[in-house]
Amino acid sequence: MDSIDDLKNGKLPKHLAIIMDGNGRWAKQKGRLRVFGHEHGVKAVRDVAVNCSKLGIKYLTLYAFSTENWKRPKLEVDTLMKLLVSSLKKELHTLNENNIKLNAIGNIESLPSRALAELKEVMAKTSSNTTMTLTLALSYGSREEIKKAIQSISTKVKNNIISPENIDETIINNHLYTRNLPDVDLLIRTSGEHRISNFLLWQIAYAELYFIDVFWPDFKEHHLLEALKNYQHRERRFGKTSEQLN
Numbered sequence: 001m002d003s004i005d006d007l008k009n010g011k012l013p014k015h016l017a018i019i020m021d022g023n024g025r026w027a028k029q030k031g032r033l034r035v036f037g038h039e040h041g042v043k044a045v046r047d048v049a050v051n052c053s054k055l056g057i058k059y060l061t062l063y064a065f066s067t068e069n070w071k072r073p074k075l076e077v078d079t080l081m082k083l084l085v086s087s088l089k090k091e092l093h094t095l096n097e098n099n100i101k102l103n104a105i106g107n108i109e110s111l112p113s114r115a116l117a118e119l120k121e122v123m124a125k126t127s128s129n130t131t132m133t134l135t136l137a138l139s140y141g142s143r144e145e146i147k148k149a150i151q152s153i154s155t156k157v158k159n160n161i162i163s164p165e166n167i168d169e170t171i172i173n174n175h176l177y178t179r180n181l182p183d184v185d186l187l188i189r190t191s192g193e194h195r196i197s198n199f200l201l202w203q204i205a206y207a208e209l210y211f212i213d214v215f216w217p218d219f220k221e222h223h224l225l226e227a228l229k230n231y232q233h234r235e236r237r238f239g240k241t242s243e244q245l246n
């Protein structure tokens, strides 16, 4: 098994994104309530974030709560929001010890006021950290993000700030929640599902996709290292031929 040091000698993704799936099924398998799975999911979040920062990955983005997740039973939504608040409080020192800056994407203004306040506080208290940016996607939906970008670019066109023929990928990038993040290099989804579920649709245009049949609370360091090793063996051509790359 490769260690963190072995992997550091090869090419690593600059931006890793993860769809953390399977908390509910993990709990059900154990005869417990879904929220038990989310509680254990938090530990996996901490371990992955710390390991990624140790590896030198600059950007880690986690799908923590989608726009569609608001439709879940109230008890589950309330518990997830409480978990967010308690985890932010508890893990502030972990973020600072590992020089990790917290960031958020999504319609965060729709979060309960306590969650939003805690999130803003931890983002402020970690804003000068430089090893890695950990972005939590919260109340995030990619189609909504693209819709908002189109609305805001259209308003600028209407007010003669942008002319339609000048709209390019940079302008579009600059109107997305992810305006300060590079494109995703590697996207991991746990739980055995092979879907993107409205996550970073624009940003994963050239990402390598990696699906693993392990529920999120069981996603351990060796699974992360295995995914990164797999990434190191892939050839990313960006539309070119192998010969052109060599």
Ligand code: FPP
Pocket (backbone or CB within 6 Å): 020, 021, 022, 023, 024, 025, 026, 034, 038, 039, 041, 042, 045, 063, 064, 065, 069, 080, 083, 084, 087, 088, 136, 191, 216
């Ligand atoms: C997917 O599992 C997971 C979520 C919807 C939430 C992810 C949340 C956490 C890992 C914990 C809280 C996060 C932070 C950042 C404090 P699922 O419930 O869809 O599982 P299922 O597909 O088995 O039902």
